[in-house]
Amino acid sequence: MIRRLTALAAAGVLGLSGASATASAAGGPPLFTxxxxxxxxSRPAWVDGNERTFVFTVRTAQVPAYSVMEGQVSGEHTIMVTLPEGYDRVATRYPVQYHLHGHPDRPNTVVNQRMFEExxxxxxxxxVAPNGSGRGWYTNWRYPPAALGPQNWENFHLDQVIPFVDANLRTIARRDGRAVSGHSMGGFGAFHYAEHRPDLFAYVGSFSGGLDLLSQEQRAAVIASTQLPGSGTPTVPVESVFGPPIWPLDGGWNRESPAQxxxxxxxxxxxxxxxxxGDLTVDPLQAVVENRAWATNIVTRDHLVAAGIPHTFVDYGDGSGWAEGCTGKHAQPSCLIADMDHFVDLLMGTLTHP
Incomplete structure (x- = not known):
């Protein structure tokens, strides 16, 4: 695979100052303030002996509590970070990709680590992969339940996590050094964030994202996520995230739909x-979910074409020509890793980097 490597002589990338040059503990990952x-x-700790990926947890008043899945502590937000090889040996700055996980998922999974490292x-x-909860939907909820308090996931990620990472890691803290991507619910989040804050990101990528909130099927998927205990406990009212899903009360859904x-x-x-x-009779649930995500991507592509906005659209169909083990189903690791592999090549051709 071809990786473009360009010099950063005049870009100020090699200079270090302030908290962004935070030292690591002996043999440990970078310290965070x-x-x-x-x-x-919970202080940063390596996931394994390869010492490329670490996790830590934070608290924020923007999302002081949330519906938890097994093993989560409400209000504690896990963030997983994968560093480039040699980060601790070379005093330079790096671009950052923020990757948003799907539903119901979490940032610190084995699949996500593989996807980032490989x-x-x-x-x-x-x-950087921040917590988005099993049903956070990467937005500031319109009607969060009183028992949980604010569910300002967008504020948490864009106004807090990004400057926090820039303050504690050697990043290129500019738009030309930053990208956002995500899969499934996270693909929605990536487009949602990029559209709301184009000043922050130079590249956006969606992997099987549900991008069209005007689609009744996509609305049904969001509504289902509010009601499924597997997406987190407690469950929440259907209008919590985007408001009532029916006309004429559905303005929140219409405004926040990335496709349009x-x-x-x-x-x-x-x-x-x-x-x-792929074959809808094999693993039918994941097949149908991917097929309907595909439909929302087609709508988004059509809007991009109509607006004259250049883009890359990879429709890999049943996956047979995309990656070994990929059969075109939703959230298949082999498909996602192939998506990320292709996307990293694209964004490294655009982002400023060493």
């Missing part, structure tokens, strides 16, 4: 990846 509204409650071998890129609001992506790198579910 409270700030930007985040309190560190696709960035030899690549000067930091990857692509204009802010102009001048940004844009990529979408999706299968079509």
């Amino acid at each position: 409270d700030g930007h509204g985040l309190t560190v409650v 696709t960035t071998v030899g690549v000067p890129l930091i990857t 609001h692509v204009g802010p992506l102009r001048g940004m790198g844009v990529a979408m990846y999706t299968g079509n579910g």
Whole structure:
């Protein structure tokens, strides 16, 4: 695979100053200092002996509690970070990719670690995966339940996590050094964030994202996520995230739908990846979910084309020509890793990096 490596002589990338040059503990991952509204409650710790990926937890008043899945502590937000090889040996700055997990998922899974590490071998890129809850939907909820308090996931990620990472790691803390991507619910989140804050990101990528909230099927998927105990306990009312889902009360859904609001992506790198579910009789649930995500991507592509916005759209169908083991189903690790592999090549051709 071809990785473009360019010099950063005049870009100020090699200079280090302030908290962003925070030292590591002996043999440990970088140290993190409270700030930007985040309190560190569990210090960074390596996931394994390879010492590329570490996890830590924070608290924030933007999401003081949330519906938890097994093993989670309400209000404690796990963040997983994968560093480029040699981060501790070379005093330089790196671009950052923020990757948003799907539903119901969490950032610190084995699959996510594989996806980040395998696709960035030899690549000067930091990857950050923040907690988005099993049903957070990467937005500031319109009607959060009183028992949980604010569910301002967008504020948490864009106004707190990004400057917090910039303050504690050697990043290129500019738009040209930052990308956002995500899969499934996270693909929605990536486009949602990029459209709301185009000043933050130079590239956006969606892997089988549900991008069209005007689709009744996509609305049904969001509503189902509010009611399924597997997405977190307690469950929440159906109107919690985007408001009532029926006309004429569905303005929140219409405003937050990425497919119809692509204009802010102009001048940004844009990529979408999706299968079509393949054989719908095999693993039918995951096949149908992917097929309907595919439909929302088609709508988004059509809006991008109509707006004259350049983009990459990879429709890998049943997956047979995309990656070994990929059969075009939803959330298949082999498909996602192939998506990320392709996406990393694209964004490293755009982002400023060493």
